[in-house]
Amino acid sequence: MNSIFHRQKQRSHIIQTHKNSYSASRRQFLRRAGLLLSGLAVAGEAGGSTSQRDQSRPNIVFILTDQHRRDGVGVYGQPGIKTPHLNQIADEGIRFDNAYAAQPVCAPNRASILSGLYPHAHGLLENTWSLSPRIETLAELLSAHDYQCGYFGKWHLGRENSQGFDTFPEYPSDGRGSNHYFDGPGGKRYAVDVITDDALQYLQSNRQRPLYLYVSYYPPHPPYSVPVEFEAMYENTFPNDEHRRIYYAMCSKVDEQVGRILRTLGDLDLAENTLVIFTTEHGHFFEHRWNDHSKRLCYDTAARIPMLMRYPGVIPAGQSTTELISSVDLVQTMLGLLNLEAPPGLQGRDLSQLARGEPGPRREAIYMENYPYIDKGETPGPYNNEPAWGKGVERCVRDQRYKLILSSERPPELYDMHTADQETNNLW
DSSP states (O other), X not given: OHHHHHHHHHHHHHHHHHHHTHHHHHHHHHHTTSOOOTTOOOTTOOOOOGGGSOTTSOEEEEEEEESOOGGGSGGGOOTTOOOHHHHHHHHTSEEEEEEEXXXXXXXXXXXXXXXXXXXXXXXXXXXTSOOOTTSOOHHHHHHTTTOEEEEEEOXXXXXXXXXXXXXXXXXXXXXXXXXXXXXETTEEEEHHHHHHXXXXXXXXXXXXXXXXXXXXXXXEXXXXXXOHHHXXXXXXXXXXXXXXXXXXXXXXXXXXXXXXHHHHHHHTTOGGGEEEEEEESOOOOSSOOTTOSXXXXXXXXHHEEEEEEEOTTTSOTTEEEEEEEEGGXXXXXXXXXXXXXXXXXXXXXXXXHHHTTOSOOOOSEEEEEEOOSOOOOSSOOSTTOOTTOTTOOEEEEEESSEEEEEESSSOOEEEETTSTTGGGSOOO
């Protein structure tokens, strides 16, 4: 009898949830192929003047790219890299010079960014796996504080659960499309343009409530593909290297769309009350090392990432710091900047005082996990008994001066990160 009652109660809850989510599902359907452009309004979405919204709770706009080298952002110092809008975020906020991925590969680090847990704790250790719905994300935490949470672009965490995001459109090839282009009524469009259109429509339509807007771009992850006018920007910078030329052109194309987001925040009078964060999943190798892969190593080219934050009046402008920060710290740091309490059990650090330019906790070291070779298996095994990982498991620690890499298959590596040769002279 109790089990029958439980099933009836569960069915009633499911029906009511379906009713409540109908309008949201309708909006998601219209966006399903990423074709809802910013000029199209959806009936029933919230509008109104910005002055009507609660200014005490700031928005978050989180911009994530995939496989974005640290030197693919001009403010990090490589000559000729054209990213004026990303540079603007740094100039008006803080640039982290020693930011690292929790695991230098797409889905695992993406899950750490969302959950505040290391990969071994959230359980997603390979790109073909899914994030368990039991793992609580920042979107779920913010939803409890009446935040509207929208996710636009590459997901790459499985389709079993939206993990707290109320708006969650699907895009062709999970945001990549065909060589970074989507097919639509007007012909092919570059994917980041379409994703930005949809994100800005969401921003405009929901600006009365506090927002957590997550914009996730596939570029500059290969395939190497970009509109020709952006490649032309780098003809003189990389005249004899097509891959580098297109790669950094993809960084500039993403930057263009970041500029649209920043302008819209200004136009809607939201910029002063919005925390903007930019980072990436991991870096990118042009010249491979021993694993013949463009990431999946603890070396800086793959593991050290760009990270920028802007929050006017809270994060002082023009800061840069060499203090260590991990992507696993982002959940607690964002909550700290919003003056919200983090739940117990998170594994990152709240470095919001560092971002504010105040004395406070700092990291003595950061920790990384790494699996240098791809495992195509779609079903994870129990921890410490994972499939097809006989080729190597790595654990890495970086403090302010040294980096230690311990491998199950290779000799240990120890590097002095204060020397010019950095990761070529193994001190072990």
